[in-house]
Amino acid sequence: MSGEDDVRTVRAGRRTVEVHRSEKVLFPGDGGTKEYTKGDLVDYYRSVAPFMLPHLRGRPLMLERHPDGLGGPKFMQKNTPDSYPDWVTRVEVPKEGGTVCHTVCDDTATLVLLADQASLTLHRWLSRVGRLDRPDRMVFDLDPAEEDFGQVREAAWLLGELLDELKLPSALMTTGSRGLHVIVPLNGHHDFDEVREFARDVADTLAAAHPARLTTAARKKDRGDRLYLDVQRNAYAQTAVVPFTVRARPGAPVAVPIDWTELDDPDVDARRWTIADAVDQARTNPWAGVLDRGRALGPARRRLNALGGKGT
Numbered sequence: 159m160s161g162e163d164d165v166r167t168v169r170a171g172r173r174t175v176e177v178h179r180s181e182k183v184l185f186p187g188d189g190g191t192k193e194y195t196k197g198d199l200v201d202y203y204r205s206v207a208p209f210m211l212p213h214l215r216g217r218p219l220m221l222e223r224h225p226d227g228l229g230g231p232k233f234m235q236k237n238t239p240d241s242y243p244d245w246v247t248r249v250e251v252p253k254e255g256g257t258v259c260h261t262v263c264d265d266t267a268t269l270v271l272l273a274d275q276a277s278l279t280l281h282r283w284l285s286r287v288g289r290l291d292r293p294d295r296m297v298f299d300l301d302p303a304e305e306d307f308g309q310v311r312e313a314a315w316l317l318g319e320l321l322d323e324l325k326l327p328s329a330l331m332t333t334g335s336r337g338l339h340v341i342v343p344l345n346g347h348h349d350f351d352e353v354r355e356f357a358r359d360v361a362d363t364l365a366a367a368h369p370a371r372l373t374t375a376a377r378k379k380d381r382g383d384r385l386y387l388d389v390q391r392n393a394y395a396q397t398a399v400v401p402f403t404v405r406a407r408p409g410a411p412v413a414v415p416i417d418w419t420e421l422d423d424p425d426v427d428a429r430r431w432t433i434a435d436a437v438d439q440a441r442t443n444p445w446a447g448v449l450d451r452g453r454a455l456g457p458a459r460r461r462l463n464a465l466g467g468k469g470t
Contacts, residue, residue, distance in 0.1 A: 173267035184227040191409035200273040202433035207266040209440035210402040216286040218260035222279035281397035296342040299388035307427040324458040329448045334405035334413040345452035350394045357389035412436040417444040
């Protein structure tokens, strides 16, 4: 810390990054939740960087920024500000009528810089620079009708069993919010339309087998008390929360990878881990080997069709 401006210099890999107003409260405490400052956020992201960066490198980001903490306004940032240092990786992405210059977080220094900018939550593309139209991840978002993690747990097991039948590896992540993400590694040979169609057919197949418990209805009024199998993130320029990112909720919960064997632990729910203990979970390496080799969807499509799933 130095001077009246409250500027703290943080070493991050080969670089140093200035953190401003590190004592600013971003997560106010209230009875059952702990207070966390911007300095706490910076320290967390710097410590979790070795585990988080493999999920960030080469991917355009959308940043959820809360400059005045949870109680203030938030905004979603796609364009990289001109004020960011030259060493921050950027990628120009075409859009209707122009381009968007997305930030790409390739190193610890960038992660610390984003924390200094009060970027609480990092949302990533499912594809990488150089092959932006070819995702290497497929995501199923298990969104409960209410705050019912038992419903989420049950849906995850059903989806996991179906993916096993399709011989697709899958990784499980708490969202830090209400549900779970089930993530399937792909080989990057399919475009977003193919991936989204396949994910939708998997979800429709599962919902048809369990119509009282699961739904793929996009409109909330059509879901009733059923869990929503959301596959909408599997589209060009859509994003999903990054593993180990902090969520903008009281207590600073974190989206954390877990092993399938942890799913039945009664202490595990969507907000089980926070910035206080997420690094401990990261060190257990719950996704060891799961995402290393992406799969093609052709064989899985044939197996799904044989099960009575959609498609030809």
